[in-house]
Amino acid sequence: MPTFFPLWVVITHFLNLFFLLLLARSGLEVLSAFPKLYWHDDCPPGREWARFSKKMYGADSRRMWSSLDEEESWSPLIALPGRKNLGLGRHWHFLTVQFWILTGIVYVVLVFVTGYWHYLIPTHWSIVPDSIRAVGTYLHFQIPAKIPGQPFEPAQKLAYFLVIFVLAPFQIATGAAMSPSVLARFPRYGKLFGGKQGARSLHFLGLCAFGVFTVVHVFMVIVHGVPDEFTKIVLADPGGNRTFALALGLAGLFAVLLFHVIISWFSLRYRRRTQRLLGWVVDPFEKAISRAFRSRQRWRRSDISPYHRVNGYPPTDDDYERMAATGFADYRLAVGGLVTRPVTLSLTQLRDLGTQRQIVKHNCIQGWTAVAEWGGVPLSALMDHVGVAPEARHVVFYAMDDKGLTEGEGRYGYFYGTIPLHLAGNPQTILALDMNGAPLPVAHGAPVRLRIETQLGFKMVKWITAIEFVVDTADIGMGMGGWREDQQFYANAAGI
Numbered sequence: 154m155p156t157f158f159p160l161w162v163v164i165t166h167f168l169n170l171f172f173l174l175l176l177a178r179s180g181l182e183v184l185s186a187f188p189k190l191y192w193h194d195d196c197p198p199g200r201e202w203a204r205f206s207k208k209m210y211g212a213d214s215r216r217m218w219s220s221l222d223e224e225e226s227w228s229p230l231i232a233l234p235g236r237k238n239l240g241l242g243r244h245w246h247f248l249t250v251q252f253w254i255l256t257g258i259v260y261v262v263l264v265f266v267t268g269y270w271h272y273l274i275p276t277h278w279s280i281v282p283d284s285i286r287a288v289g290t291y292l293h294f295q296i297p298a299k300i301p302g303q304p305f306e307p308a309q310k311l312a313y314f315l316v317i318f319v320l321a322p323f324q325i326a327t328g329a330a331m332s333p334s335v336l337a338r339f340p341r342y343g344k345l346f347g348g349k350q351g352a353r354s355l356h357f358l359g360l361c362a363f364g365v366f367t368v369v370h371v372f373m374v375i376v377h378g379v380p381d382e383f384t385k386i387v388l389a390d391p392g393g394n395r396t397f398a399l400a401l402g403l404a405g406l407f408a409v410l411l412f413h414v415i416i417s418w419f420s421l422r423y424r425r426r427t428q429r430l431l432g433w434v435v436d437p438f439e440k441a442i443s444r445a446f447r448s449r450q451r452w453r454r455s456d457i458s459p460y461h462r463v464n465g466y467p468p469t470d471d472d473y474e475r476m477a478a479t480g481f482a483d484y485r486l487a488v489g490g491l492v493t494r495p496v497t498l499s500l501t502q503l504r505d506l507g508t509q510r511q512i513v514k515h516n517c518i519q520g521w522t523a524v525a526e527w528g529g530v531p532l533s534a535l536m537d538h539v540g541v542a543p544e545a546r547h548v549v550f551y552a553m554d555d556k557g558l559t560e561g562e563g564r565y566g567y568f569y570g571t572i573p574l575h576l577a578g579n580p581q582t583i584l585a586l587d588m589n590g591a592p593l594p595v596a597h598g599a600p601v602r603l604r605i606e607t608q609l610g611f612k613m614v615k616w617i618t619a620i621e622f623v624v625d626t627a628d629i630g631m632g633m634g635g636w637r638e639d640q641q642f643y644a645n646a647a648g649i
């Protein structure tokens with residue numbers, strides 16, 4: 154009867170523990186940016202089934218608020234890196250998940266190749282009553298017998314099976330169901346989990362399940378005897394030296410803790426460097442998804458959300474307010490850079506370039522969603538009109554809101570955003586002039602805002618004043634490709 158663990162189990166077990174802690178902490182950072190859980194993608198304020206925040210904002214609030222006001226600052230003790238660093242939390246999450254999945258694949262392959270699956274996968278329904286009996290035995294302060302010829306008792310085998318073959322794939326599936334690229338391309342896949350908010354809620358419950366499993370698992374190790382269990386899972390040798398196993402095991406756990414302390418400190422201290430370093434691994438992965446998936450969203454009019462959150466306060470300067478007061482009659486959109494025919498367009502001239510309507514779901518990086526109908530000019534029509542030069546690689550959108558005045562938190566400068574040219578040609582990339590059949594409201598970006606449906610909301614610049622076609626974005630703003638990338642360390646790649 155095998156009472157030991159093979160070395161590959163020892164290694165993958167440790168890596169799994171290591172990655173899961175990173176995923177849990179960075180996942181909590183992501184949750185802190187929108188600490189509310191919903192079952193429906195309309196997610197109106199006040200209708201959440203869980204809220205991890207004392208702040209309340211109502212749909213009928215008289216004072217204007219922005220979804221960034223809903224963000225919470227969580228301690229680095231629970232979140233990675235903590236303190237309102239959604240961008241970096243996402244970087245850590247997406248970096249880790251690639252290695253966690255890789256470890257999982259290696260593990261599962263070895264489980265089948267070595268025949269180890271026999272100890273993990275129940276082959277008969279009797280595992281259920283047997284497991285219940287085993288739990289009963291524990292409740293009588295006794296240790297149930299192992300399955301004859303196998304290393305685990307029935308409840309243990311069933312628990313491991315559920316965690317490895319049900320819970321882990323479930324977390325991956327619900328995770329993927331939150332990516333705007335995936336949702337735009339495969340809306341039916343999203344519906345499987347009740348939409349993005351359903352997927353978010355289920356993903357959180359999955360985290361709770363992992364938490365419960367971990368607590369019970371650690372408790373069981375204590376019940377079964379720490380030195381014995383450590384010699385098996387640390388040394389891969391039940392006959393090994395117990396003191397050594399215990400020391401090595403505790404040293405391993407301490408190393409994991411120390412690593413977390415160091416990366417949390419580093420991430421908070423050197424935010425730009427963390428953004429760049431992690432982006433180097435994460436961005437190619439995201440780019441592959443964004444390139445592969447073009448938007449295909451088509452919702453019904455009845456899907457339109459009664460309430461659409463706002464992110465970002467409108468421009469506060471007199472010029473903007475004067476323009477707004479006259480229905481933007483004086484507004485002019487400047488389009489230039491690497492084009493053969495630079496232009497300055499009034500709203501009427503812009504409208505004349507063509508119209509397109511789309512009912513689509515907005516995905517804010519913080520986590521909220523809302524469906525609306527947007528109408529406006531396809532960006533490709535404008536590009537044809539001005540004649541984009543072949544060397545152009547990116548499109549820059551300059552906005553009229555000075556964030557130093559409207560958002561605070563020590564951030565400054567006018568909002569701007571950039572997108573790679575290939576996204577500009579997507580069928581659902583438009584310069585929106587209307588929302589839900591009426592001219593764009595001020596809060597949602599009047600008179601002109603970008604809609605680009607495979608990307609997160611922060612790429613969709615509102616209150617656009619000028620558009621420029623460029624080769625490189627490194628000398629614009631702080632050079633990270635957008636205001637939120639510059640000032641909040643978001644990834645420039647926003648398809649996930």
Ligand SMILES: Nc1nc2c(c(=O)[nH]1)N[C@H]1C(S)=C(S)[C@@H](COP(=O)(O)O)O[C@H]1N2
Pocket residue numbers: 461462463464465466515516517518552553554568569596597598609610611612613614615616
């Ligand atoms: N000019 C400008 N555009 C902006 C922002 C902003 O603060 N300023 N916020 C962005 C973010 S983070 C999101 S989620 C969307 C929100 O669009 P909405 O307010 O129409 O819902 O606008 C994006 N465009």
Ligand SMILES: [Mo]
Pocket residue numbers: 464516517518519610611
């Ligand atoms: Mo956002």
